[in-house]
Amino acid sequence: MSAALPPFPKPQETDGPTELLQLRTGTDEDEPCLRADAARNRARLLEAAARLVAEHGAAGVTMEAVATAASVGKGTVFRRFGDRTGLLMALLDHSEKKFQAALLSGPPPLGPGAPPVERLRAFGCAMLRRSIDELELQLAAEPSAERRYTAAPRRFLRGHVALLLRQAVPDGDSELLSHTLMAYLDAALVHHLTEQCGVPPARLRAGWQDLVARVTRTEHPA
Amino acid sequence: MSAALPPFPKPQETDGPTELLQLRTGTDEDEPCLRADAARNRARLLEAAARLVAEHGAAGVTMEAVATAASVGKGTVFRRFGDRTGLLMALLDHSEKKFQAALLSGPPPLGPGAPPVERLRAFGCAMLRRSIDELELQLAAEPSAERRYTAAPRRFLRGHVALLLRQAVPDGDSELLSHTLMAYLDAALVHHLTEQCGVPPARLRAGWQDLVARVTRTEHPA
Numbered sequence: 001m002s003a004a005l006p007p008f009p010k011p012q013e014t015d016g017p018t019e020l021l022q023l024r025t026g027t028d029e030d031e032p033c034l035r036a037d038a039a040r041n042r043a044r045l046l047e048a049a050a051r052l053v054a055e056h057g058a059a060g061v062t063m064e065a066v067a068t069a070a071s072v073g074k075g076t077v078f079r080r081f082g083d084r085t086g087l088l089m090a091l092l093d094h095s096e097k098k099f100q101a102a103l104l105s106g107p108p109p110l111g112p113g114a115p116p117v118e119r120l121r122a123f124g125c126a127m128l129r130r131s132i133d134e135l136e137l138q139l140a141a142e143p144s145a146e147r148r149y150t151a152a153p154r155r156f157l158r159g160h161v162a163l164l165l166r167q168a169v170p171d172g173d174s175e176l177l178s179h180t181l182m183a184y185l186d187a188a189l190v191h192h193l194t195e196q197c198g199v200p201p202a203r204l205r206a207g208w209q210d211l212v213a214r215v216t217r218t219e220h221p222a
Numbered sequence: 223m224s225a226a227l228p229p230f231p232k233p234q235e236t237d238g239p240t241e242l243l244q245l246r247t248g249t250d251e252d253e254p255c256l257r258a259d260a261a262r263n264r265a266r267l268l269e270a271a272a273r274l275v276a277e278h279g280a281a282g283v284t285m286e287a288v289a290t291a292a293s294v295g296k297g298t299v300f301r302r303f304g305d306r307t308g309l310l311m312a313l314l315d316h317s318e319k320k321f322q323a324a325l326l327s328g329p330p331p332l333g334p335g336a337p338p339v340e341r342l343r344a345f346g347c348a349m350l351r352r353s354i355d356e357l358e359l360q361l362a363a364e365p366s367a368e369r370r371y372t373a374a375p376r377r378f379l380r381g382h383v384a385l386l387l388r389q390a391v392p393d394g395d396s397e398l399l400s401h402t403l404m405a406y407l408d409a410a411l412v413h414h415l416t417e418q419c420g421v422p423p424a425r426l427r428a429g430w431q432d433l434v435a436r437v438t439r440t441e442h443p444a
Contacts, residue, residue: 145364172436176421177432180402188371
């Protein structure tokens with residue numbers, strides 16, 4: 001099987017999508033007086049856009065479709081996100097923040113309160129689910145080779161894995177091992193395996209459980 | 223530490239560097255009557271260029287420098303490789319073929335004749351050495367996310383690792399595990415760790431031995 005990726009509007013600036021994303025985050029944080037109903041409105045638009053991505057892929061997300069799905073005027077979507085690139089970047093940022101919150105303060109085993117190996121297992125399965133749902137968005141926003149490992153969202157997730165590995169594998173090089181575990185969850189690899197090789201998601205999840213067991217020298221879960 | 227990558231002349235065609243590379247290979251194979259002295263001359267130019275990359279990085283490879291290093295006229299270098307991009311692509315192709323030959327028919331443990339775990343260990347250390355020596359070339363030739371896992375040189379190397387894993391880990395998913403081992407050796411990751419994080423090559427090699435031991439559930443070598 002081979003699947004062409006849908007076109008994605010790249011930002012015109014020399015800065016990559018991630019810088020744009022951080023810029024956007026910064027802008028929002030600089031607006032403490034953003035009215036509560038505007039914030040709710042923004043969240044509602046992003047949830048509608050996320051549903052469209054899940055149902056139709058990134059190609060299905062247009063300003064018009066989001067406006068219709070959220071029952072607002074098209075002008076509202078343009079005012080909030082500027083253009084379609086702005087909307088897609090805001091969407092990735094929104095998803096990233098929800099996921100980070102789940103890791104930091106959500107219920108176990110994804111959040112705190114479970115043994116580190118169980119948290120690693122849950123982390124990988126959640127990442128694979130995200131990668132499969134948001135594959136096109138993540139691929140389109142992939143930074144260049146020189147910046148791939150320094151982009152902020154990736155640094156946070158890799159640091160989370162390294163933290164769990166320090167607890168689970170005190171005798172290992174948790175920094176290097178964390179890169180290895182993150183590589184299994186890389187969007188470009190997940191795309192290759194699912195879209196180009198036809199590997200079913202269940203096999204990817206089983207492979208993750210197996211990898212965590214080998215890396216931590218533990219037994220497979222029952 | 224942070225290192226900017228030197229500029230690299232990208233080919234103008236829509237085909238990526240790897241297609242160019244395959245094209246070049248094909249062209250050479252279509253010239254069985256390439257005279258022996260011309261073939262020797264080409265090999266001598268490539269060896270000179272490889273020395274320049276090792277000593278000065280990809281930025282140090284100019285048509286003039288290669289001509290001087292190989293004691294030939296500049297015209298000879300232009301006639302053989304067309305332009306600097308052609309030279310750099312031929313260089314990567316040359317290095318790839320030498321490495322493939324070492325895996326297929328060189329002395330053990332890189333070549334056949336050693337136990338699979340030992341061959342995996344040797345493979346990773348040789349790949350890390352290559353990555354560090356040719357980092358700029360490999361990064362510059364990195365295919366886009368959609369083609370990264372289907373490019374021919376990568377497919378060959380990944381298949382080699384999967385073959386060794388089938389013997390070393392008969393109970394594992396050798397296809398998925400082979401992607402994980404290859405990811406540790408990825409040029410972009412090696413660049414990040416060595417150039418951006420200051421990780422010394424010896425630590426990368428030790429991390430590879432540790433990873434192979436964990437994945438194959440064997441002990442570290444003495």
